[in-house]
Amino acid sequence: MALFVGLTGGIASGKSTVARLLSARNIPVIDTDLISRELVEPGQPCLNELCQHFGPEILNEDGHLNRKTLREKIFTDSSARAVLETILHPQIRRIAKERAEQSATQAPYVLVVVPLLADPKVQPHYQWLDYVVGVRATPAIQKARLLERPGIDPPLADQMISAQSSDRERDAIVNEWIVNTGDLTTLARQVDQCHHKLLMLTAERTSSE
Numbered sequence: 001m002a003l004f005v006g007l008t009g010g011i012a013s014g015k016s017t018v019a020r021l022l023s024a025r026n027i028p029v030i031d032t033d034l035i036s037r038e039l040v041e042p043g044q045p046c047l048n049e050l051c052q053h054f055g056p057e058i059l060n061e062d063g064h065l066n067r068k069t070l071r072e073k074i075f076t077d078s079s080a081r082a083v084l085e086t087i088l089h090p091q092i093r094r095i096a097k098e099r100a101e102q103s104a105t106q107a108p109y110v111l112v113v114v115p116l117l118a119d120p121k122v123q124p125h126y127q128w129l130d131y132v133v134g135v136r137a138t139p140a141i142q143k144a145r146l147l148e149r150p151g152i153d154p155p156l157a158d159q160m161i162s163a164q165s166s167d168r169e170r171d172a173i174v175n176e177w178i179v180n181t182g183d184l185t186t187l188a189r190q191v192d193q194c195h196h197k198l199l200m201l202t203a204e205r206t207s208s209e
């Protein structure tokens with residue numbers, strides 16, 4: 001049986017980059033942020049529910065979610081964030097588990113990207129993960145990366161970083177850290193080391209079964 005490996009870390013720490021590097025090594029990647037995007041496609045029940053709570057101003061004229069408008073609402077108001085999470089998170093975790101189980105027959109391990117895993121409301125739902133890898137940068141690097149994205153100014157970037165758990169809080173659930181404060185070559189080297197360790201853990205698990 002494949003291992004289920006969680007990948008977590010702060011906003012713009014480098015989770016998607018790590019996931020891409022592992023995907024290139026044929027590791028199946030289930031990304032809860034991508035699932036959340038599927039759930040808010042036009043016509044999806046979650047998008048209707050979000051509209052009922054936040055009003056039609058969260059939609060563009062073509063009926064797609066206006067991510068910038070919703071982003072500003074949820075990162076400046078923790079009660080709005082709680083409403084969003086109540087609507088999306090049960091569906092996200094159901095689909096993530098289903099897809100992880102489907103992929104488990106085809107690979108030594110399955111990577112499940114869960115940005116908010118260290119949140120005490122989120123963690124209990126992911127007890128099925130066998131191992132957790134964290135990616136971390138520094139808040140200054142995260143902020144610089146966020147400011148490169150359209151529609152994010154310095155106060156919003158600070159609010160996005162502080163809306164999440166800190167790396168100190170993540171320490172309690174992370175088995176192994178990837179420190180993404182260098183260049184992409186340094187990151188790729190660490191990801192390779194981590195990949196080999198995960199292959200060894202899978203082999204140990206298989207031989208004890």
Ligand SMILES: CC(C)(COP(=O)(O)OP(=O)(O)OC[C@H]1O[C@@H](n2cnc3c(N)ncnc32)[C@H](O)[C@@H]1O)[C@@H](O)C(=O)NCCC(=O)NCCS
Pocket residue numbers: 010011012032033036037067068070071074081084085088092114115116117163164
């Ligand atoms: C509010 C939304 C529409 C803003 O869209 P945007 O394009 O700016 O963000 P994107 O989806 O690319 O997410 C980027 C990052 O934001 C952070 N983030 C997302 N949701 C949250 C949240 N509820 N609380 C804190 N941080 C969050 C995560 O670090 C995530 O990796 C979007 O973030 C969203 O749908 N969030 C809810 C889904 C969610 O909770 N994802 C995390 C699953 S563990």
Ligand SMILES: Nc1ncnc2c1ncn2[C@@H]1O[C@H](COP(=O)(O)OP(=O)(O)OP(=O)(O)O)[C@@H](O)[C@H]1O
Pocket residue numbers: 009010011012013014015016017018033115145180181182183184187
């Ligand atoms: N070591 C690095 N050197 C230079 N740029 C990097 C490095 N790591 C990541 N980046 C860049 O920083 C940005 C954020 O990285 P990435 O999208 O992987 O983070 P993330 O944690 O998935 O973000 P989010 O929380 O928003 O989903 C991207 O533009 C990525 O190309």
